[in-house]
Amino acid sequence: MAGYDRVDPVIMGHVLAQHRELHEQLTAVRHAFSASAGTQPDRAAIVHELLGTLREHLRQHFRQEEAGGFMEESLARMPRLARAARDVIGQHPGLLVEADRLIAALPTGPATAGEWATARDAFESLAAHLLDHERQENAVVQDGYNEDLGLG
Ligand SMILES: [Fe+2]
Numbered sequence: 001m002a003g004y005d006r007v008d009p010v011i012m013g014h015v016l017a018q019h020r021e022l023h024e025q026l027t028a029v030r031h032a033f034s035a036s037a038g039t040q041p042d043r044a045a046i047v048h049e050l051l052g053t054l055r056e057h058l059r060q061h062f063r064q065e066e067a068g069g070f071m072e073e074s075l076a077r078m079p080r081l082a083r084a085a086r087d088v089i090g091q092h093p094g095l096l097v098e099a100d101r102l103i104a105a106l107p108t109g110p111a112t113a114g115e116w117a118t119a120r121d122a123f124e125s126l127a128a129h130l131l132d133h134e135r136q137e138n139a140v141v142q143d144g145y146n147e148d149l150g151l152g
């Protein structure tokens with residue numbers, strides 16, 4: 001009976017695909033930051049657009065995780081994981097705030113190297129927080145599978 005109660009593999013596959021997409025978006029932003037102003041005069045506009053896309057991806061992805069049966073089912077079945085899952089889902093609002101602050105503080109036109117370095121540092125900090133978040137999330141889901149399959 002446990003076999004029918006585990007996290008929907010279709011939903012989980014979808015969420016994991018979004019995690020891979022997140023990695024690709026972070027790489028694209030990183031490349032845009034490292035372009036020199038000489039070769040990429042419209043770097044500010046490109047970084048703005050990429051981060052806007054990233055922010056929208058996060059908003060939709062978080063909403064699906066919160067509502068789409070990604071973790072909630074494993075929570076109901078496996079109370080041992082409830083605390084870890086609640087904690088990791090609870091990181092979403094703070095991550096969106098961090099993304100908003102980064103976007104609000106971006107250079108909008110010609111900017112000094114120091115201003116770019118500050119923005120890039122803020123982006124790398126957000127990227128590290130996002131990757132750490134997804135790692136924790138993947139671990140909770142994996143634990144849920146293992147426990148449901150009697151491997152936990
Ligand atoms: Fe998440």
Ligand SMILES: [Fe+2]
Nearest residue numbers: 019065134137
């Ligand atoms: Fe996620």
